[in-house]
Amino acid sequence: MSLIDILTMRNELLLTFMAMILLIIDLNLNHAQKSRxxxxxxxxxxxxxLIGFIPQPDRTLFGGMYHTxxxxxxxxxxxxxxxxxxxxxxxxxxxxxxxxxxxxxxxxLLISTLIGMNFMISSGDFLMLYLGLELATIPIAALAxxxxxxxxxxxxxxxxxxxxxxSSGILLYGISMIYGSTGSIYFDAIGASYTNVPLQxxxxxxxxxxxxxxxxxxxxxxxxxxxYEGAPINVTSYLSVISKGAAAFILIIxxxxxxxxxxxxxxxxxxxxxxxxxxxxxxxxxxxxxxxxFLAFSSIAQAGFILLGILGTNKMGMTSVVxxxxxxxxxxxxxxxxxxxxxxxxxxxxxxxxxxxxxxxxKLSLLMMLSMFSLAGIPPVAGFFGKMxxxxxxxSAGYYWLVFIAVLNATISLYYYLLVIKAMFINKSxxxxxxxxxxxxxxxxxxxxxxxxxxxxxxxxxxxxINNLSFGI
Amino acid sequence: MNILTLFIVIPVLTVIGILFTKDLKxxxxxxAIGMTAQLILSGILVYLYMTExxxxxxxxxxxxxxxxxxxxxxxxxAVGVDGISVAMIALTGVVVFAGIxxxxxxxxxxxxxxxxxxLLATGVFxxxxxxxxxxxxxxxxxxxxxxxxxIGIWGSGPKEYSAxxxxxxxxxxxxxxxxxxxGIYFYSVPEGGQLTFxxxxxxxxxxxxxxxxxxxxxxxxxxxxxxxxxxxxxWSPDGHASAPTAVSMLHAxxxxxxxxxxxxRVAIYLMPEAAHExxxxxxxxxxxxxxxxxxxxxxxxxxxxxxxxxxxSHCGLVLFAVLMMNQSxxxxxxxxxxxxxxxxALFFALIGMIYGRTHTRMINEMGxxxxxxxxxxxxxxxxxxxxxxxxxxxxxxxxxxxxxGAFEHIDVFHxxxxxxxxxxxxxxxxxxxxxxxxxxxxxxKDHHFDHLPDANWYERLSTITLVVGITFIGxxxxxxxxxxxxxxxxxxxKLASIQLPGM
Numbered sequence: 001m002s003l004i005d006i007l008t009m010r011n012e013l014l015l016t017f018m019a020m021i022l023l024i025i026d027l028n029l030n031h032a033q034k035s036r037x038x039x040x041x042x043x044x045x046x047x048x049x050l051i052g053f054i055p056q057p058d059r060t061l062f063g064g065m066y067h068t069x070x071x072x073x074x075x076x077x078x079x080x081x082x083x084x085x086x087x088x089x090x091x092x093x094x095x096x097x098x099x100x101x102x103x104x105x106x107x108x109l110l111i112s113t114l115i116g117m118n119f120m121i122s123s124g125d126f127l128m129l130y131l132g133l134e135l136a137t138i139p140i141a142a143l144a145x146x147x148x149x150x151x152x153x154x155x156x157x158x159x160x161x162x163x164x165x166x167s168s169g170i171l172l173y174g175i176s177m178i179y180g181s182t183g184s185i186y187f188d189a190i191g192a193s194y195t196n197v198p199l200q201x202x203x204x205x206x207x208x209x210x211x212x213x214x215x216x217x218x219x220x221x222x223x224x225x226x227x228y229e230g231a232p233i234n235v236t237s238y239l240s241v242i243s244k245g246a247a248a249f250i251l252i253i254x255x256x257x258x259x260x261x262x263x264x265x266x267x268x269x270x271x272x273x274x275x276x277x278x279x280x281x282x283x284x285x286x287x288x289x290x291x292x293x294f295l296a297f298s299s300i301a302q303a304g305f306i307l308l309g310i311l312g313t314n315k316m317g318m319t320s321v322v323x324x325x326x327x328x329x330x331x332x333x334x335x336x337x338x339x340x341x342x343x344x345x346x347x348x349x350x351x352x353x354x355x356x357x358x359x360x361x362x363k364l365s366l367l368m369m370l371s372m373f374s375l376a377g378i379p380p381v382a383g384f385f386g387k388m389x390x391x392x393x394x395x396s397a398g399y400y401w402l403v404f405i406a407v408l409n410a411t412i413s414l415y416y417y418l419l420v421i422k423a424m425f426i427n428k429s430x431x432x433x434x435x436x437x438x439x440x441x442x443x444x445x446x447x448x449x450x451x452x453x454x455x456x457x458x459x460x461x462x463x464x465x466i467n468n469l470s471f472g473i
Numbered sequence: 474m475n476i477l478t479l480f481i482v483i484p485v486l487t488v489i490g491i492l493f494t495k496d497l498k499x500x501x502x503x504x505a506i507g508m509t510a511q512l513i514l515s516g517i518l519v520y521l522y523m524t525e526x527x528x529x530x531x532x533x534x535x536x537x538x539x540x541x542x543x544x545x546x547x548x549x550x551a552v553g554v555d556g557i558s559v560a561m562i563a564l565t566g567v568v569v570f571a572g573i574x575x576x577x578x579x580x581x582x583x584x585x586x587x588x589x590x591x592l593l594a595t596g597v598f599x600x601x602x603x604x605x606x607x608x609x610x611x612x613x614x615x616x617x618x619x620x621x622x623x624i625g626i627w628g629s630g631p632k633e634y635s636a637x638x639x640x641x642x643x644x645x646x647x648x649x650x651x652x653x654x655x656g657i658y659f660y661s662v663p664e665g666g667q668l669t670f671x672x673x674x675x676x677x678x679x680x681x682x683x684x685x686x687x688x689x690x691x692x693x694x695x696x697x698x699x700x701x702x703x704x705x706x707x708w709s710p711d712g713h714a715s716a717p718t719a720v721s722m723l724h725a726x727x728x729x730x731x732x733x734x735x736x737x738r739v740a741i742y743l744m745p746e747a748a749h750e751x752x753x754x755x756x757x758x759x760x761x762x763x764x765x766x767x768x769x770x771x772x773x774x775x776x777x778x779x780x781x782x783x784x785x786s787h788c789g790l791v792l793f794a795v796l797m798m799n800q801s802x803x804x805x806x807x808x809x810x811x812x813x814x815x816x817x818a819l820f821f822a823l824i825g826m827i828y829g830r831t832h833t834r835m836i837n838e839m840g841x842x843x844x845x846x847x848x849x850x851x852x853x854x855x856x857x858x859x860x861x862x863x864x865x866x867x868x869x870x871x872x873x874x875x876x877x878g879a880f881e882h883i884d885v886f887h888x889x890x891x892x893x894x895x896x897x898x899x900x901x902x903x904x905x906x907x908x909x910x911x912x913x914x915x916x917x918k919d920h921h922f923d924h925l926p927d928a929n930w931y932e933r934l935s936t937i938t939l940v941v942g943i944t945f946i947g948x949x950x951x952x953x954x955x956x957x958x959x960x961x962x963x964x965x966x967k968l969a970s971i972q973l974p975g976m
Contacts, residue, residue, distance in 0.1 A: 316545070316546070319545065373618070378614060378618050379611045379612075379614045379615050380611065380615060384611065384614070388607075388651075389546070391651060391655060392546065392655055392658070395652075395655035395656065395658075395659060396659060400652055400655070400656055400687070403651065403652050403655060404648065404649070404652045404691075407647075407648035407649075407651045407652065408645065408648050410644075410648070411641060411644040411645050411647075411648050414640065414641065414644055415637065415641055418621060418637060418640065421621070421622070422625060422633060422637075425622060425625065425626055426625040426626055426632075426633060460542050460543045460544075460548075463543055463545065464543070464544060464545060467545040
């Protein structure tokens with residue numbers, strides 16, 4: 001294996017180096033200098049993100065365990081952009097006195113999980129997939145319990161850890177059955193030899209259940225709300241955007257390659273889960289008062305829409321899913337960014353606290369409105385295009401009633417997204433959140449979101465670019 | 474640049490301009506300039522359109538412009554107009570112009586108000602010029618969503634409830650529409666061809682009849698909800714009553730017409746077979762709309778509710794006419810859309826102006842207003858007479874043509890429906906004259922109203938613009954119906970060419 005081969009794993013390697021460097025630098029800083037970690041980490045991560053955009057040829061390593069191609073690289077880049085925005089948005093929170101000694105831990109843990117996700121997306125067999133998944137999950141549990149003096153946060157950590165362990169167990173059981181029935185763990189080999197015997201169907205169900213935990217599809221979503229509420233906001237946004245996005249990416253790749261012969265079997269199952277996920281997520285989101293819980297349930301509903309693209313089982317379906325996740329990253333991070341900025345300044349996290357926000361903080365309110373519209377799928381912002389293309393791919397497979405249910409759900413979701421807009425723009429408040437200025441990092445993070453929400457929809461080249469890399473069954 | 478694209482560019486530029494203004498005076502000035510430009514542009518478009526046609530240009534759509542937007546899905550930004558869209562654009566231009574002047578004194582968050590209002594108008598203009606179903610749908614939603622903020626922030630009464638109800642119901646309509654549009658897209662061309670969203674391309678082929686049967690109700694009801702189709706009209710009275718003046722004007726005047734226009738341009742034009750088969754269901758529903766709306770108006774005490782119900786009735790008539798599917802009825806439908814658009818905008822403008830003076834909209838609390846505010850009173854009577862279909866105003870031309878067309882059907886079902894619908898004219902006369910009698914005639918009930926100021930210049934400008942429109946169509950309808958008739962040719966050809974089972 002030559003050096004060039006090793007460099008194929010540049011994303012993973014760079015992130016690993018970065019994590020190490022952060023730890024070493026941290027050792028040499030005294031208490032008062034810890035806050036220097038923030039610009040250093042963000043700067044390093046920006047470099048990694050930019051390097052990710054340098055094109056590289058498709059290549060396979062370790063006899064097929066690890067592979068990379070344009071689509072995989074694109075997915076990694078999408079995640080990197082999302083993480084970059086999250087890092088920018090966490091600055092205000094990291095600077096609070098309670099976190100002053102733990103700054104580099106935050107970055108280290110976050111980057112560790114990202115390494116896991118990168119390996120997971122690049123995996124060419126189930127072993128690598130499982131390793132990546134575990135590496136991605138365990139540090140998040142630590143992150144969720146980051147404010148360990150807060151009971152809810154510790155609770156979130158334990159809950160996440162336990163439910164992840166359970167789901168990993170189920171997933172692993174499924175993988176073992178796949179290995180047992182096909183004699184291989186390599187995606188290519190399994191894909192070629194899958195014959196849909198009952199054991200293999202069962203294996204798929206176990207595998208899918210494991211992944212459904214990660215994406216929090218109904219009925220495997222029960223951990224979501226508590227964990228999202230307890231974890232620090234930036235970790236919540238990481239969980240709901242990056243973690244979910246990465247799992248959706250690998251799920252669609254595996255469904256379209258390994259389990260492609262199973263497509264006629266799994267379609268009805270996914271149909272049902274999609275309907276359940278959208279509906280349950282929406283019905284629960286309606287009643288939430290805490291912004292974090294609210295966004296948690298809304299993100300469950302959003303995950304249901306992703307399944308529509310998988311149901312399309314064609315090139316358009318994959319393009320739509322990747323595009324939707326890209327758009328979703330910007331829209332959801334826009335919403336989370338505003339919640340984080342307000343929470344860092346005032347500690348307020350309830351929807352009632354947002355009453356009259358527009359009169360005091362118009363820019364934050366406008367960004368929040370854009371994000372809400374984008375999440376609800378209202379034109380002309382990007383979310384409309386994301387949803388529309390998912391619906392199109394489901395319709396291309398003839399699922400008109402599912403599309404109808406999905407659009408109705410989008411309408412229901414509009415109701416609760418409008419509630420936030422109503423609080424900010426229409427409701428009057430005796431003591432609204434006072435006008436405040438965010439720090440530079442947060443501003444840049446929020447502006448990136450606003451830009452993404454505005455531009456991605458009209459900029460059809462993005463969709464075309466993804467479409468050229470995608471594939472169907 | 475293509476002249477039609479200007480219809481989107483000018484409002485967008487106006488919005489950007491308003492962003493840089495500081496107070497009410499500046500933002501209303503910028504809006505007025507922008508929308509005057511838009512009105513002039515509409516005039517130019519009408520002129521150019523007439524010139525082209527008289528020069529013998531027979532293309533179904535003029536001034537077409539087409540850019541590929543999403544190549545993978547063959548989504549285009551495709552625009553083009555025929556006589557019907559030109560007429561609708563001109564209507565929108567007039568109503569938006571009048572709307573800006575009707576909200577000349579919007580003190581609270583004025584910048585945001587004008588931005589939302591003009592965004593709404595952008596959506597409407599975009600909808601009327603679109604030839605591509607995708608962009609059409611996009612503009613449709615752009616037109617609907619600012620309503621939430623406009624009613625929620627600047628409305629009155631139970632504004633939060635009404636705003637939410639309106640938005641959710643209309644978005645529910647667009648859910649149906651989305652299914653319809655996607656279905657049309659996937660059956661737009663025979664097996665193996667390049668799928669397309671372009672209306673003209675789709676019209677060249679026949680969508681399989683089984684699919685039409687499935688898709689037509691989605692599409693028609695989807696548009697019908699915006700056109701206040703019974704029983705999906707309930708957003709309309711609440712929404713109109715809570716909305717601020719300019720928004721009621723725009724909404725009843727223009728936005729509800731999106732429903733009629735869409736039902737006609739998409740549902741009937743692309744799926745004529747299914748339309749023929751299923752028309753009876755919707756004829757029943759629209760007849761109920763027409764009669765029920767008119768009866769509803771009789772029992773209301775709030776001026777805005779009266780007009781909202783009368784809009785349900787009149788917009789029901791548009792859909793009723795569309796379903797009759799013959800040349801006269803179609804012509805009538807389009808004239809009715811324009812006539813009702815102008816008329817109802819005028820009504821809502823007047824109600825807003827009266828409310829601004831008396832601070833009540835309950836007709837029982839007012840009386841004898843003709844003596845104190847003669848200008849507004851007279852205009853109100855004109856609007857009322859136009860609304861009940863007096864010859865010389867637009868309403869007469871529209872209703873006459875519609876019922877003429879409807880009566881061409883000789884079977885019992887159509888005859889009965891038509892006769893029932895005709896009865897709405899009488900009921901309309903009842904509620905219009907009742908309001909005029911109580912509100913304007915008789916002694917002045919409340920002596921706070923003794924010295925109300927009459928209309929000032931911007932109110933006069935706003936109302937006179939609309940009155941001119943109404944009278945113009947009433948006196949020279951031939952000009953408008955020529956424009957429409959010519960544009961109906963492709964649709965009539967398509968209707969004539971279909972093979973109907975059992976006919």
